Amino acid sequence: MAVRPLTGGELAEKLQSAVPDSVDEWTESEVWVRPERIAEAARFLHDDPDLDLDFLNSISAVDYVEHFQVVYHLTSLRRQHSAVVKTKVYGREDLELPSVYGVWRGADFQEREVWDLMGVRFEGHPNMKRIMLWEGYDGHPLRKDYL
């Protein structure tokens, strides 16, 4: 009774055939999805009966200065496996990613947190406002250039 991590290869193969042009690359432990395709990919990962990734554990963002990396940790509670999906957003200003709120409502606060602290907006989120800090706060404190 243990959760099995899915390999990036398994995920990439399935994603590529269901959502064309969605996969950038993959490694042993994760799959990289093109940013503009993330919501469609999420819909497939959630709905596909074999993958059945029904639980969104966490959304994290990492600032690599030349790009932001957004990481989705997913689990299938029924099939008892887990997956790591990543995507890259380039630039510093006006960053946007499609929201996965429509797929997992658990994204609600987590996407707001990424916007608040990292400055990546999620398009299609019904309530995209700051969560820890107040509206009108200047900057996004978890960015590497915020001191």
Next chain:
Amino acid sequence: MPIRTEPMTVNVGPHHPSTHGVFRLRVTFDGEEILEVEPVFGYLHRGTEKLAESRNYTHIVTLTDRLDYVSSMINNQAYCLGVERLLGVEAPLRGQYLRTIASELQRIASHLIGIGFFVQDLGALVTPLMYCFRTRERILDLFEMLCGARVTVSYARPGGVFYDAPDDFWPALDDFMKTFRAEFGEIEQLVLENEIVRARTRGVSPLPLDLAINCSVSGPVLRASGLEWDWRKMEPYDVYDRVEFDVPVGSNGDNYDRFWVRFQEIRQSARIIEQCVEQIEPGPVRLELPLLVRPEPGAETYARVEASKGELAFYMVSDGGISPYRMKIRSPSLINLTVTEHLLVGWKLADMIVTLGSVDINMGEVDR
């Protein structure tokens, strides 16, 4: 003549005894009935994730104490597991046992706080809470023997635990476990078999399982809705694969079930501790790691544990330096609040306080 009425918006909190910390609910009422709810938080935001980027791996242990501050042992354990995985090392067995014993004692203490305040929110002021605190106090005494601190413990360290338990810890733990069962039976009887508690909580604010899953709810709240899911079983860490315990599951996901699950979990924690005490053997408690550890550049890990409130995880990325490049904390309290609106809308003001208590949040962890 008809009486004109209109909905009224009220701020509950940020400083209100029923909100369990500095937390604000903007609630719109029609009389006593709740029409709209918006949770507002961030009052306790200290930027823990940012602070971690400028402290070394050993320093960060003290920051984790201050997340869910009634559950510090478990936070320490989760963080240390993360660092160990980044480094590709494992703590010595005795260290793992000590961490497990400490974490399970902490889970009992944390659930007792949850239960005590739950009964207080129902209107039974102070007395039942003191029954719970009587037991919790003795757990804190045990922590003091282990590490000198009672709340901000920093007992687990990367590579094991700070120090081996002193000789007089074991008889004290034994003594605690003996009286604990009797004391706990008393609390259980007072609360779970109380007619008023049942009438006030059964069938109130049920959470359907599919909604709980879709909203990423974890821990006792998820299990109360009927899913047997516990990371101690599903992804065993430390010595959880060496002990036997059950995962209690509720059926309706109502306020009663959420508390019933916590009561049962306390019993299971006691079982785990007893098995650990039987199995633990002498040996080193901590790996000899350098003062400043430097994981490989590019190493990353998502280390999760079943904390008292749900899935607590540290997502850490290393750039080869002495501090993490990024440390994201997946906080169960924050994410469990996603269902606030569903739980509260349509119910009455008096139930609101109890329901919020039944989710058992801790603001240190929500805001980080």
